[in-house]
Amino acid sequence: MGIVARKEKQKQEIRSLILEESMKLFVEEGFSKVSVRKIAERIQYSPTTLYLYFKDKNEILFYCCESGFKKMLEQNIALALISDPIERLHQMGVNYLNFGLEYPEYYDLMFIQEAPMSALIDMGAGWSSGDQALEALKMIVQDAMDKGLVVPAKVETVAMAVWSMVHGLVSLAIRQRLDKLVPAEDVEKTMHESLDWLLKTMKKA
Amino acid sequence: MGIVARKEKQKQEIRSLILEESMKLFVEEGFSKVSVRKIAERIQYSPTTLYLYFKDKNEILFYCCESGFKKMLEQNIALALISDPIERLHQMGVNYLNFGLEYPEYYDLMFIQEAPMSALIDMGAGWSSGDQALEALKMIVQDAMDKGLVVPAKVETVAMAVWSMVHGLVSLAIRQRLDKLVPAEDVEKTMHESLDWLLKTMKKA
DNA sequence: TTGAAAACTTAACACTGTTAATTAACTTTA
DNA sequence: TAAAGTTAATTAACAGTGTTAAGTTTTCAA
Numbered sequence: 001m002g003i004v005a006r007k008e009k010q011k012q013e014i015r016s017l018i019l020e021e022s023m024k025l026f027v028e029e030g031f032s033k034v035s036v037r038k039i040a041e042r043i044q045y046s047p048t049t050l051y052l053y054f055k056d057k058n059e060i061l062f063y064c065c066e067s068g069f070k071k072m073l074e075q076n077i078a079l080a081l082i083s084d085p086i087e088r089l090h091q092m093g094v095n096y097l098n099f100g101l102e103y104p105e106y107y108d109l110m111f112i113q114e115a116p117m118s119a120l121i122d123m124g125a126g127w128s129s130g131d132q133a134l135e136a137l138k139m140i141v142q143d144a145m146d147k148g149l150v151v152p153a154k155v156e157t158v159a160m161a162v163w164s165m166v167h168g169l170v171s172l173a174i175r176q177r178l179d180k181l182v183p184a185e186d187v188e189k190t191m192h193e194s195l196d197w198l199l200k201t202m203k204k205a
Numbered sequence: 206m207g208i209v210a211r212k213e214k215q216k217q218e219i220r221s222l223i224l225e226e227s228m229k230l231f232v233e234e235g236f237s238k239v240s241v242r243k244i245a246e247r248i249q250y251s252p253t254t255l256y257l258y259f260k261d262k263n264e265i266l267f268y269c270c271e272s273g274f275k276k277m278l279e280q281n282i283a284l285a286l287i288s289d290p291i292e293r294l295h296q297m298g299v300n301y302l303n304f305g306l307e308y309p310e311y312y313d314l315m316f317i318q319e320a321p322m323s324a325l326i327d328m329g330a331g332w333s334s335g336d337q338a339l340e341a342l343k344m345i346v347q348d349a350m351d352k353g354l355v356v357p358a359k360v361e362t363v364a365m366a367v368w369s370m371v372h373g374l375v376s377l378a379i380r381q382r383l384d385k386l387v388p389a390e391d392v393e394k395t396m397h398e399s400l401d402w403l404l405k406t407m408k409k410a
Numbered sequence: 411t412t413g414a415a416a417a418c419t420t421a422a423c424a425c426t427g428t429t430a431a432t433t434a435a436c437t438t439t440a
Numbered sequence: 441t442a443a444a445g446t447t448a449a450t451t452a453a454c455a456g457t458g459t460t461a462a463g464t465t466t467t468c469a470a
Contacts, residue, residue, distance in 0.1 A: 007436095007447090036427060046450050048428080057427065112317065117381045127385050134386055153402055154395075156387050161370060161399035163386070168373030169365070176322045180332050181339055181368070182361050190359075194366035197358055201407050212416090212467095241458060251419045253459080262458065 015053050017043050023064050026105050031113060034061075055122065061109055062119035068106035069129030072099050076136065085144035090199045092140065093166050097191055100170030112171055137163060150202050158202075165198055220258050222248050228269050231310050236318065239266075260327065266314055267324035273311035274334030277304050281341065290349035295404045297345065298371050302396055305375030317376055342368060355407050363407075370403055 021042045026034045036057055040047040054060045075095045082088040100107040109116055110130070120127060138159045144150045150158070169191045172178045178187045226247045231239045241262055245252040259265045280300045287293040305312040314321060315335070325332060343364045349355045355363070374396045377383045383392045 035425080037425085048451085049449055051428075052448070111377070111382060112380065114380050130382075130385055151406065154398065156395055157398040157402050160374070160383065160386055160395055161402050164373030164377060164399060165366060165370040166373070167377055168369030168371070171376055172316070172369060172372055175317065175319050177316060177335075178365065180335055181365055190361055190365055193359065193362040194369060197362050197366050201356065240456080242456085253420085254418060256459075257417070 011053070014043075014045075018050060018053055018060065019063050019067070022060055023067065026064070026109070027103070031105055031108050056119075058115045058119035059123065061113070062116040062123070065106075065109045065116040066129055068103070068110045069133065071103070071106065072096075072110075073129065073133065075099060076133075079136075084149075085140055085147060086149050086199060086203055089140045089144065089162070090195070092137065093162070093195045093199070094192070096166045097170060097195065100166075101173065101188065104174045107170060107174060111167060112174070134159070134163070148204065150204055162198070166195065169194060216258070219248075219250075223255060223258055223265065224268050224272070227265055228272065231269070231314070232308070236310055236313050261324075263320045263324035264328065266318070267321040267328070270311075270314045270321040271334055273308070273315045274338065276308070276311065277301075277315075278334065278338065280304060281338075284341075289354075290345055290352060291354050291404060291408055294342075294345045294349065294367070295400070297342065298367070298400045298404070299397070301371045302375060302400065305371075306378065306393065309379045312375060312379060316372060317379070339364070339368070353409065355409055367403070371400065374399060 018039060022034060022039050025038060025042065036050055037047045039060070040050055050060070054063075072095075075098075076092060079088055079092055079095075082091055138155055141150075141159050141162070142155050145152055145155070145158075169178070173187055173191060178191070182190050223244060227239060227244050230243060230247065241255055242252045244265070245255055255265070259268075277300075280303075281297060284293050284297055284300075287296055343360055346355075346364050346367070347360050350357055350360065350363075374383070378392055378396060383396070387395050
């Protein structure tokens with residue numbers, strides 16, 4: 001049984017190699033520039049070999065996406081130290097904005113492109129890491145309500161509102177729409193001000 | 206000078222024909238399915254002819270985008286009848302959500318894809334209709350502040366917050382991310398609840 | 411009617427994702 | 441050890457993409 005195990009391990013190594021190199025590629029050159037042939041060339045395999053390890057290109061992107069979520073969750077570990085729910089929610093938002101602005105290519109894949117979601121549907125799998133992040137958000141909102149820090153409302157409604165706002169900020173920024181509202185050099189600052197404004201506004205007086 | 210004028214008119218007619226058919230195509234089959242060759246086939250011209258009327262594909266999409274903004278602005282005409290700024294802002298948001306959900310392909314082009322913005326940069330032109338919509342938004346926010354209906358803050362900050370939120374809602378919905386937060390059949394309803402929540406929350410007690 | 415200018419097309423380039431058929435490599439069995 | 445079987449990887453190809461250069465047809469003025 002040692003041989004079949006080694007073979008399995010080798011297979012996993014090539015899978016990882018494909019994913020690693022794909023990620024490098026779209027961090028370097030952007031999502032639209034990633035092609036199956038380019039990935040193949042980097043790992044010195046023929047393009048069709050990738051299809052032995054993944055169903056199609058979307059599936060490759062889906063797994064890249066997963067690793068993006070891991071990156072994001074890492075940033076949020078320190079949140080547990082913040083006891084005040086509002087302050088915790090605020091810091092979570094700040095982390096979200098920073099992540100989006102620092103890794104726009106990852107963000108694009110995770111939340112803007114439809115490719116990874118199509119793969120997800122084809123695979124019948126779950127949005128595992130994404131769901132995890134959303135659960136964390138809902139729990140913070142719930143916590144804030146329980147402690148009477150925000151006006152009571154349906155948790156999903158508020159969570160959706162908050163998520164949509166930070167996503168809106170990041171995705172509009174990434175797609176160069178926000179500089180239609182304020183000068184380019186003020187975009188990042190104003191994004192944070194908008195987030196601050198929301199948190200301040202939703203905080204019960 | 207009659208002849209040169211007629212020629213110019215014919216040229217404009219073909220331009221319009223290209224744009225009309227392009228728009229039909231991506232409303233029918235989606236943005237990603239629109240190709241230069243498909244457009245050309247529909248209008249019974251060779252693919253390369255399109256390049257006599259537009260610099261590239263992005264430029265075609267840019268002009269389609271423009272017509273999307275016109276569609277959107279039409280929906281907002283009735284807003285002028287609403288005197289209460291908060292109520293007007295609310296209705297503007299509702300219109301925005303409805304537009305996005307009703308014409309997801311247009312919305313995609315106008316606010317999600319980067320192609321039209323690239324064209325805009327190449328052309329050195331302005332985001333004319335888009336700017337107009339944003340001005341309208343800022344004015345309403347300003348109005349609400351002047352009348353003491355919301356807590357004073359920088360107009361750009363609040364406008365950005367509101368726009369980002371509705372954009373976030375629509376774009377996450379279009380890309381099937383919101384059904385990770387609530388069941389698919391509840392998405393639209395919850396989107397509206399989130400908008401309601403924001404407006405209620407920002408309204409000065 | 412001829413010649414220039416404008417409008418349009420054909421052919422081609424360098425890509426894209428993906429599949430079927432084929433070869434190379436390794437494992438197991440006789 | 442040699443043959444058979446299995447797995448891994450490749451080559452060739454298809455049908456599509458945006459775009460450019462060169463050639464053809466049409467239109468109009470002198």
